[in-house]
Amino acid sequence: DQQVKQNSPSLSVQEGRISILNCDYTNSMFDYFLWYKKYPAEGPTFLISISSIKDKNEDGRFTVFLNKSAKHLSLHIVPSQPGDSAVYFCAASEVGSQGNLIFGKGTKLSVKP
Amino acid sequence: EAGVAQSPRYKIIEKRQSVAFWCNPISGHATLYWYQQILGQGPKLLIQFQNNGVVDDSQLPKDRFSAERLKGVDSTLKIQPAKLEDSAVYLCASSFSRDTDTQYFGPGTRLTVL
Numbered sequence: 001d002q003q004v005k006q007n008s009p010s011l012s013v014q015e016g017r018i019s020i021l022n023c024d025y026t027n028s029m030f031d032y033f034l035w036y037k038k039y040p041a042e043g044p045t046f047l048i049s050i051s052s053i054k055d056k057n058e059d060g061r062f063t064v065f066l067n068k069s070a071k072h073l074s075l076h077i078v079p080s081q082p083g084d085s086a087v088y089f090c091a092a093s094e095v096g097s098q099g100n101l102i103f104g105k106g107t108k109l110s111v112k113p
Numbered sequence: 114e115a116g117v118a119q120s121p122r123y124k125i126i127e128k129r130q131s132v133a134f135w136c137n138p139i140s141g142h143a144t145l146y147w148y149q150q151i152l153g154q155g156p157k158l159l160i161q162f163q164n165n166g167v168v169d170d171s172q173l174p175k176d177r178f179s180a181e182r183l184k185g186v187d188s189t190l191k192i193q194p195a196k197l198e199d200s201a202v203y204l205c206a207s208s209f210s211r212d213t214d215t216q217y218f219g220p221g222t223r224l225t226v227l
Contacts, residue, residue, distance in 0.1 A: 004155070036218075043117070043204055043218030044156065089155050099144060099208060100169055101216065103155025 003027045004092050006104035015113050019077040023090030023104055026071065030092040034101070035064060035075045038087045047088075048075070080111045115139065117219035119205050125225045131193040134222045138186070138207030144168075145182055146216060147190050148204040156204055162188065195226045 005024045013019045021035075031052040036044035050057040050064045050073070057064050063076045077084055090104040118137040126132050138145050143164050148156035159178065160170040164185040173180070177196070182188040192199055202221040208214040 034215075041220065043206070043220050046215045046217070049215070091155070099146070099161060099214070099216065100158055101156075103157070105153065105155050 001026070002104075003030075004090055004102050004104040006088075006090055006107050008107050009105070010108040010110070012110045012112065013080045015082055015111055016079045019075075019080045019084065019109055019111065021075040021077075021088050021090075021107050021109065023073045023075075024071060025073075025092055027092070027094060027102075028071070029094045030102075031095045032093045033064070033066060033073050034091045034093075035062075036089045036091060036103075037084075038089060038106070044089055077109075080109075082111050082113050085109055085111045117205055117207055117217055119203075119219040119222055121222055122220065123223050123225075125227065126195055127227050128197055129194040131191065132195055132224060133189055133191045134203050134205075134224075136188045136190070136205030136219060138188070138205070139217055142207035142209055142217075143185070144208045144210055144214070145188050146206040146208075147180055147188070148206065148218075150202045150204055150221070152201070159190070192224075195224075197226050200224060200226045 034049040035047040037047050038044045048062045066073045087106045087108045089106045091101040145162045147159045150156040159173045160180045161168045162182040165182050180190045202223050204221045206216040206218045208216045
């Protein structure tokens with residue numbers, strides 16, 4: 001049973017517009033959430049994270065929103081750029097799990113010029 | 114600062130053969146992780162080391178997989194004997210410590226078992 005779900009396998013967005021990637025989770029013990037970006041033939045690269053005590057974290061063009069009651073988080077990229085085209089993974093860790101990240105299946109984002 | 118290094122980048126073997134992967138973490142990082150990423154899935158943690166001790170190997174198929182981190186730096190992951198379902202990308206990651214420290218990933222080793 002998947003504890004972290006990314007229900008959209010792919011997303012296509014026009015350059016300059018907003019990209020919204022969604023992630024749902026089932027484990028109420030998760031208290032730390034991360035987004036990783038992955039280009040082909042490379043390892044995942046950390047993008048942004050959020051603790052469960054917050055509902056928003058912003059870093060430049062990237063903002064992560066957390067809705068604990070809905071067990072849902074989203075990553076907003078504004079404005080989207082062609083270089084943002086990659087696979088985005090949502091990941092979560094549980095209280096006391098000491099770094100054991102549970103990943104979703106990923107969403108492939110394509111930003112068209 | 115050099116990133117996480119892994120070798121080889123690609124490996125093709127036949128089922129029942131053995132294979133080993135090597136990882137050199139970022140200098141000074143005490144925690145090292147091995148993940149398995151099957152095509153179309155997210156990475157799944159296999160084993161976690163803190164220095165040269167195993168912290169979590171609950172998802173490591175111990176009948177065929179083994180890993181070690183001698184001297185608390187480099188690590189080796191071995192599969193013996195390999196099965197078709199072991200075809201995946203094996204990712205190594207490291208972090209300064211455990212908990213919420215950012216994990217930095219290497220480029221991975223793509224294993225194909227025929």
